[in-house]
Amino acid sequence: MPKDAPQTIFLADYTPFTHRVERVHLTFRLAPGATRVISRIDFAPNPDSAGGPFFLHGEKLALIEAKIDGAPVTPEITETGLTCAVPDGPFTWEAEVEISPESNTALEGLYMSNGMYCTQCEAEGFRKITYYPDRPDVMAPFTVRIESDLPVLLSNGNPTGRGEGWAEWTDPWPKPAYLFALVAGELVNHPDRFTTRSGREVELNIWVREGDLHKCAFGMDALKRSMTWDEQVYGREYDLDVFNIVAVDDFNMGAMENKGLNIFNSSAVLASPETATDANFERIESIIAHEYFHNWTGNRITCRDWFQLCLKEGLTVFRDQQFSGDERSAAVQRINDVLALRARQFREDNGPLAHPVRPESFVEINNFYTATVYEKGAEVIGMLKRLVGDEAYFKALDLYFTRHDGQACTIEDWLKVFEDTTGRDLSQFKRWYSQAGTPRLDVHEAWSPGMTGKAAGTYTLTLRQNTPPTPGQPDKAPLVIPVAVGLLDRDGTEVVPTRVLELTDVTQSFAFDGLETRPVPSILRGFSAPVILTRKQDREELAFLLAHDTDPFNRWEAGRTLAKDVLVRMIAEDAAPSPAYLDALEQMAQDGGLDPAFRALALGLPSQDDMAQTLFDSGHTPDPIRIRRAIRALGQAIADHAGSTFSDLYDEMTVPGPYLPDAEGAGQRALRQAALGFLTLEDEGARARAQFDAADNMTEQLGALVALLHIDAAEEQLSAFRHQWQRDRLVMDKWFGLQASMAPPEKAAKVTRRLTEDADFDWKNPNRFRAVLGGLAANAAGFHDPSGDSYALFTDWLIRLDPLNPQTTARMTTAFETWKRYDADRQGLIRENLERLAAVPDLSRDTTEMVGRILS
Numbered sequence: 001m002p003k004d005a006p007q008t009i010f011l012a013d014y015t016p017f018t019h020r021v022e023r024v025h026l027t028f029r030l031a032p033g034a035t036r037v038i039s040r041i042d043f044a045p046n047p048d049s050a051g052g053p054f055f056l057h058g059e060k061l062a063l064i065e066a067k068i069d070g071a072p073v074t075p076e077i078t079e080t081g082l083t084c085a086v087p088d089g090p091f092t093w094e095a096e097v098e099i100s101p102e103s104n105t106a107l108e109g110l111y112m113s114n115g116m117y118c119t120q121c122e123a124e125g126f127r128k129i130t131y132y133p134d135r136p137d138v139m140a141p142f143t144v145r146i147e148s149d150l151p152v153l154l155s156n157g158n159p160t161g162r163g164e165g166w167a168e169w170t171d172p173w174p175k176p177a178y179l180f181a182l183v184a185g186e187l188v189n190h191p192d193r194f195t196t197r198s199g200r201e202v203e204l205n206i207w208v209r210e211g212d213l214h215k216c217a218f219g220m221d222a223l224k225r226s227m228t229w230d231e232q233v234y235g236r237e238y239d240l241d242v243f244n245i246v247a248v249d250d251f252n253m254g255a256m257e258n259k260g261l262n263i264f265n266s267s268a269v270l271a272s273p274e275t276a277t278d279a280n281f282e283r284i285e286s287i288i289a290h291e292y293f294h295n296w297t298g299n300r301i302t303c304r305d306w307f308q309l310c311l312k313e314g315l316t317v318f319r320d321q322q323f324s325g326d327e328r329s330a331a332v333q334r335i336n337d338v339l340a341l342r343a344r345q346f347r348e349d350n351g352p353l354a355h356p357v358r359p360e361s362f363v364e365i366n367n368f369y370t371a372t373v374y375e376k377g378a379e380v381i382g383m384l385k386r387l388v389g390d391e392a393y394f395k396a397l398d399l400y401f402t403r404h405d406g407q408a409c410t411i412e413d414w415l416k417v418f419e420d421t422t423g424r425d426l427s428q429f430k431r432w433y434s435q436a437g438t439p440r441l442d443v444h445e446a447w448s449p450g451m452t453g454k455a456a457g458t459y460t461l462t463l464r465q466n467t468p469p470t471p472g473q474p475d476k477a478p479l480v481i482p483v484a485v486g487l488l489d490r491d492g493t494e495v496v497p498t499r500v501l502e503l504t505d506v507t508q509s510f511a512f513d514g515l516e517t518r519p520v521p522s523i524l525r526g527f528s529a530p531v532i533l534t535r536k537q538d539r540e541e542l543a544f545l546l547a548h549d550t551d552p553f554n555r556w557e558a559g560r561t562l563a564k565d566v567l568v569r570m571i572a573e574d575a576a577p578s579p580a581y582l583d584a585l586e587q588m589a590q591d592g593g594l595d596p597a598f599r600a601l602a603l604g605l606p607s608q609d610d611m612a613q614t615l616f617d618s619g620h621t622p623d624p625i626r627i628r629r630a631i632r633a634l635g636q637a638i639a640d641h642a643g644s645t646f647s648d649l650y651d652e653m654t655v656p657g658p659y660l661p662d663a664e665g666a667g668q669r670a671l672r673q674a675a676l677g678f679l680t681l682e683d684e685g686a687r688a689r690a691q692f693d694a695a696d697n698m699t700e701q702l703g704a705l706v707a708l709l710h711i712d713a714a715e716e717q718l719s720a721f722r723h724q725w726q727r728d729r730l731v732m733d734k735w736f737g738l739q740a741s742m743a744p745p746e747k748a749a750k751v752t753r754r755l756t757e758d759a760d761f762d763w764k765n766p767n768r769f770r771a772v773l774g775g776l777a778a779n780a781a782g783f784h785d786p787s788g789d790s791y792a793l794f795t796d797w798l799i800r801l802d803p804l805n806p807q808t809t810a811r812m813t814t815a816f817e818t819w820k821r822y823d824a825d826r827q828g829l830i831r832e833n834l835e836r837l838a839a840v841p842d843l844s845r846d847t848t849e850m851v852g853r854i855l856s
């Protein structure tokens with residue numbers, strides 16, 4: 001078979017498929033080493049196609065036979081698919097192929113996880129199951145027959161037949177192949193029911209291995225809340241008789257929205273109070289919602305091609321963020337979303353992997369399931385909603401759902417519904433989809449008190465935007481940036497409530513008249529656009545906003561900016577933390593009028609990676625060791641300054657009664673945990689040890705362990721933890737991950753190596769691999785230890801994983817994406833390792849593309 005060189009695919013080259021698929025019928029004869037897949041597919045010429053050869057994707061398939069309209073054919077087969085002469089009109093294609101699920105370690109297509117069969121077809125995995133036009137704009141109804149002696153046999157849609165050793169499923173909704181799913185195994189279910197608002201009775205199930213049945217209740221509750229929310233907020237109902245969720249241990253991503261049969265990484269659905277933390281519960285709730293919401297945004301309306309990925313992902317992330325904000329605290333949700341955006345997307349957007357929300361080319365689409373497509377994609381929708389207003393937003397969405405139901409769409413279709421409902425021209429706004437990079441926003445203020453006495457002052461804000469060059473995009477055009485601004489007077493009263501300024505030019509001024517005194521501005525409220533404010537703010541103003549801003553996001557932001565300012569001066573000038581900052585922080589912590597979850601967030605210090613980028617942006621070469629030292633010193637100074645406040649908070653924030661994973665309890669536990677972190681620096685771990693011993697839930701047990709690891713005094717607790725949780729994979733992932741991510745810099749490589757030698761280090765399991773090697777990468781000072789040992793160890797493991805699981809390997813190369821921030825020695829060491837990786841014979845296409853982009 002000829003070997004095809006990896007090709008770059010371009011958005012501009014899109015052409016429709018030559019044929020339509022009218023109907024798909026699949027039969028699976030399951031066997032671990034030799035599964036037979038028999039397909040019968042009805043094709044008809046596509047009137048929208050310019051014609052051309054009939055090509056079906058297919059990879060690593062052994063073709064047993066192929067027929068057209070019942071007559072055997074001999075297609076021409078390459079590594080990527082087949083071509084075949086076909087009749088001019090409609091015809092039926094039949095094929096039988098053999099595949100080996102048990103040797104599928106890439107976890108794409110049909111594979112096995114602990115004796116259970118499961119599939120992952122997004123983005124291009126279906127072509128590893130059978131020959132098919134594996135592209136999202138080919139949509140068809142599927143009927144699937146599964147033959148196996150295993151007790152549970154599942155596929156998409158509704159069950160339409162069951163007998164001894166077989167089951168049949170029919171999905172009436174036309175779908176692209178990437179939404180196909182099949183599961184077979186010895187599973188048990190946590191059942192429930194849901195009645196949609198128009199009266200459809202839906203059977204709900206979460207399918208798991210027997211030992212996990214006690215971990216399903218929360219996921220089920222989150223599913224029902226998601227179903228209700230989508231009906232109430234977006235008017236979207238579920239459209240099948242069954243909704244199945246399956247938990248699998250081996251999975252490359254979080255979860256997958258296959259029609260009617262969502263498949264979840266077990267870490268994204270299974271939780272009990274003893275084994276999962278508040279953060280785990282919160283993540284599970286949002287992933288369940290995300291996958292469920294895809295039923296409309298992604299499944300009923302899908303993407304024309306993979307360049308349009310943000311069409312479904314940006315919108316679905318936006319919807320899951322709205323849901324979490326409604327279910328929990330909107331302010332806390334926004335802060336957490338922005339923290340994640342800055343940690344992942346800004347990092348990406350400011351390095352060699354920067355790309356537009358809608359990329360224009362790719363080699364391997366799996367490399368584009370990125371923070372830019374997902375999180376920046378969601379921010380773009382948030383801006384659109386801010387610009388047109390809530391009412392117009394929901395009107396546009398109604399039009400989107402009615403106009404495009406059953407279609408495979410583009411960003412142009414999406415923007416058109418907004419243009420048609422509002423009459424706005426969105427051509428400039430559209431640049432958010434095509435222009436990479438994080439815009440910088442500079443702000444100048446002017447105050448003119450006026451001549452005629454009272455309330456005649458004018459305050460003018462001049463905004464200036466600039467987006468730095470990114471790979472392949474040296475020059476940037478101005479964007480439409482919604483900048484939410486409010487004005488406060490000196491006693492903290494809001495004199496101008498939030499107003500959204502629309503910046504469309506490079507520089508623009510906005511005047512506020514009729515003011516008595518010079519106001520204090522609160523700019524970019526609610527983080528109204530994904531930009532970096534470069535305005536220099538004086539510390540007094542920040543302390544004032546931390547104490548008084550009426551916008552909770554900006555109140556938090558003021559504290560964060562202050563903390564960064566203090567840290568930069570500690571690192572660059574060896575300055576001591578400013579007492580004014582310490583006072584302001586303590587006052588905020590004591591303010592009983594503030595939500596405990598908010599206070600916990602405000603007590604969190606900037607991450608090491610955030611500080612490295614901040615220093616780099618201000619012209620310094622970040623030294624991860626110094627950064628770590630400064631953050632720890634600041635933590636110590638806060639603990640010394642406000643010890644008694646933390647001691648009071650620690651007692652006050654005790655949540656009575658049995659653990660419940662609700663937002664209120666979680667907020668109190670988070671504040672208590674923040675207090676414990678500081679107290680542990682004062683009491684040598686006494687409280688943390690007591691908490692560890694007394695804990696009846698994972699949030700408190702792990703919290704105590706983290707506090708002890710921070711002072712490198714957790715040996716006893718680590719072994720007790722292991723002893724207790726040896727048999728729980730998800731909990732043991734925490735045990736592995738924490739040690740790698742929290743080891744002191746000079747020990748990080750050693751600790752990680754020891755973990756990789758542990759009998760329980762099942763490196764072929766992506767969760768375990770990510771816990772250990774991802775843990776090392778997250779340990780900024782340890783990863784960048786000047787010896788280079790961590791870089792080498794990390795690279796060794798990528799080299800080992802790549803032939804088995806290219807997708808996870810490629811994703812993990814992003815640990816190196818920030819390499820150009822660092823000093824010449826570190827850059828040299830990283831380059832050496834990246835080049836070593838690039839030189840590996842037969843390196844996967846996934847990893848080759850990533851390493852090439854990082855090095856460029």
Ligand code: 0A1
Nearest residue numbers: 122123253255256257366369
């Ligand atoms: N569409 C899923 C995420 C997902 C994407 C790719 C996968 O394999 C390459 C798996 C899952 C979501 O957004 O949840």
Ligand code: ZN
Nearest residue numbers: 290294313316
């Ligand atoms: Zn998604």
